[in-house]
Amino acid sequence: MEIVLAKRAGFCFGVKRATQMAFEAADKGGATFTLGPIIHSPQVVQKLEGMGVKVLKTLENLNDGTIIIRSHGVTSEELEEAARKELEIVDATCPFVKKAQEHVKRLSQTGYDVVVVGDADHPEVQGIVSYAEGKVFVVGSWEEAARLPKMKKVGIVAQTTQSFENLKHVVLECLMKGGEIRVFNTICDATAVRQEEAKSLAREVDCMVVIGGYNSANTKRLAEVCTELQPRTHQIETAQELDPAWFVGVNRVGVTAGASTPKWLIDEVIDRIAALDVEKKD
Amino acid sequence: MEIVLAKRAGFCFGVKRATQMAFEAADKGGATFTLGPIIHSPQVVQKLEGMGVKVLKTLENLNDGTIIIRSHGVTSEELEEAARKELEIVDATCPFVKKAQEHVKRLSQTGYDVVVVGDADHPEVQGIVSYAEGKVFVVGSWEEAARLPKMKKVGIVAQTTQSFENLKHVVLECLMKGGEIRVFNTICDATAVRQEEAKSLAREVDCMVVIGGYNSANTKRLAEVCTELQPRTHQIETAQELDPAWFVGVNRVGVTAGASTPKWLIDEVIDRIAALDVEKKD
Numbered sequence: 093m094e095i096v097l098a099k100r101a102g103f104c105f106g107v108k109r110a111t112q113m114a115f116e117a118a119d120k121g122g123a124t125f126t127l128g129p130i131i132h133s134p135q136v137v138q139k140l141e142g143m144g145v146k147v148l149k150t151l152e153n154l155n156d157g158t159i160i161i162r163s164h165g166v167t168s169e170e171l172e173e174a175a176r177k178e179l180e181i182v183d184a185t186c187p188f189v190k191k192a193q194e195h196v197k198r199l200s201q202t203g204y205d206v207v208v209v210g211d212a213d214h215p216e217v218q219g220i221v222s223y224a225e226g227k228v229f230v231v232g233s234w235e236e237a238a239r240l241p242k243m244k245k246v247g248i249v250a251q252t253t254q255s256f257e258n259l260k261h262v263v264l265e266c267l268m269k270g271g272e273i274r275v276f277n278t279i280c281d282a283t284a285v286r287q288e289e290a291k292s293l294a295r296e297v298d299c300m301v302v303i304g305g306y307n308s309a310n311t312k313r314l315a316e317v318c319t320e321l322q323p324r325t326h327q328i329e330t331a332q333e334l335d336p337a338w339f340v341g342v343n344r345v346g347v348t349a350g351a352s353t354p355k356w357l358i359d360e361v362i363d364r365i366a367a368l369d370v371e372k373k374d
Numbered sequence: 375m376e377i378v379l380a381k382r383a384g385f386c387f388g389v390k391r392a393t394q395m396a397f398e399a400a401d402k403g404g405a406t407f408t409l410g411p412i413i414h415s416p417q418v419v420q421k422l423e424g425m426g427v428k429v430l431k432t433l434e435n436l437n438d439g440t441i442i443i444r445s446h447g448v449t450s451e452e453l454e455e456a457a458r459k460e461l462e463i464v465d466a467t468c469p470f471v472k473k474a475q476e477h478v479k480r481l482s483q484t485g486y487d488v489v490v491v492g493d494a495d496h497p498e499v500q501g502i503v504s505y506a507e508g509k510v511f512v513v514g515s516w517e518e519a520a521r522l523p524k525m526k527k528v529g530i531v532a533q534t535t536q537s538f539e540n541l542k543h544v545v546l547e548c549l550m551k552g553g554e555i556r557v558f559n560t561i562c563d564a565t566a567v568r569q570e571e572a573k574s575l576a577r578e579v580d581c582m583v584v585i586g587g588y589n590s591a592n593t594k595r596l597a598e599v600c601t602e603l604q605p606r607t608h609q610i611e612t613a614q615e616l617d618p619a620w621f622v623g624v625n626r627v628g629v630t631a632g633a634s635t636p637k638w639l640i641d642e643v644i645d646r647i648a649a650l651d652v653e654k655k656d
């Protein structure tokens with residue numbers, strides 16, 4: 093059985109950077125915390141916990157130590173709270189997310205109503221939105237965009253993992269309503285490129301394995317687009333979940349992974365699939 | 375034979391304003407000139423000529439007198455030349471065109487490359503473009519937009535009579551190329567509203583008469599959209615061009631007129647059609 097790994101499987105730039113910063117902070121020792129999971133990988137979070145890094149939901153009861161800001165970013169209020177408490181801040185916010193936050197801040201300071209194209213429940217979006225000082229709307233679909241009020245000056249940014257299609261529809265809807273629109277295309281193409289590669293691979297194999305956290309939106313979406321092309325697609329978090337039955341009659345298996353999936357998990361999965369193949373032959 | 379006049383036939387806001395300003399200037403007397411035709415109506419231009427207002431192609435040989443700036447606007451260089459020569463300036467530039475000029479100036483002063491969506495040969499566009507102090511591109515179609523280079527900061531405005539479809543395609547093309555885009559939707563909906571009304575009317579009549587200058591782009595387009603729905607569509611400049619043969623077997627005739635067509639020309643056409651009808655009956 094041939095195992096083909098997608099070229100862009102796993103960590104994107106921002107996640108890689110955040111993870112490195114977190115492990116470096118953990119290595120230094122001392123009371124170290126993250127506000128929310130550092131990235132959407134329970135296995136990475138667990139490894140950091142093993143090194144003494146605790147995940148907090150709020151800063152309410154924290155008055156001392158190092159706080160690591162996760163790759164998705166946090167709200168401006170949370171960052172201010174950390175500064176006010178004089179915590180040591182390791183800001184691992186993805187630089188692309190940071191840019192979106194800064195654009196929103198500057199847009200609303202210069203008189204623009206702000207539209208954030210994204211999923212209102214996603215922590216990245218909640219962080220970005222918090223930087224608006226005036227009116228701000230989160231729009232997840234064309235239908236929602238159609239319900240936007242008329243605005244004289246509209247500033248638009250996107251959640252970094254949004255599809256271009258979604259951004260496009262929102263921009264056109266605002267354009268139709270007249271006035272001035274100012275758009276910062278803050279979409280990071282890592283997500284789109286990973287999906288396109290996964291789709292090509294899914295077409296060429298008999299089975300697809302998608303590795304990544306069940307709490308990771310981009311992994312879930314990756315599994316969905318693969319399933320459309322290859323119904324024998326399985327999402328897993330770790331190698332332990334692999335089922336030998338999936339590979340019966342399979343000649344080529346494709347492997348890809350979400351943006352928060354570390355290399356070691358990918359390697360374990362590939363090794364385990366190869367081992368299953370040997371067992372099959374024996 | 376019933377004659378139905380479209381509600382929005384004739385002068386738009388900017389043309390009405392420019393014509394009034396020109397006639398007022400002519401009434402004052404003295405050496406009075408326009409730079410290019412004041413509006414795209416040979417009949418209005420002729421009337422003004424009868425009052426002593428001459429049309430100039432350039433300011434080269436003019437050193438004294440009053441210069442009326444036409445509704446479509448002129449280039450910034452021409453306006454500066456008029457000021458330098460201390461001519462009396464009556465600026466009849468349509469306020470919507472003026473806004474587009476001002477946006478272009480401010481955009482290029484603040485570091486944006488500028489894209490003007492419009493027809494490069496049209497005097498309005500040539501005027502707008504002249505206000506750019508940096509890079510500027512005129513884009514008339516999606517195909518031309520696709521050939522635009524990648525730009526970090528793009529400012530987009532439109533010729534006031536452009537279709538929204540065209541603006542939309544250019545915006546999406548620039549959005550796809552990434553970076554920041556800032557769009558001022560400078561399209562004046564008078565053109566679109568006039569066209570929509572003419573289309574409704576063309577569907578309900580047996581014959582359409584479209585009145586307006588042969589040098590008027592919006593009149594030409596108006597005749598085109600009517601012809602698509604009613605092949606018995608005729609464009610004329612004056613009542614003298616009406617041909618009785620057009621109305622044989624016609625029960626309802628629709629009349630509309632371009633943005634530069636004065637009311638007196640429309641009235642003459644309606645009177646003449648009514649007279650032809652009486653002759654038919656006699």
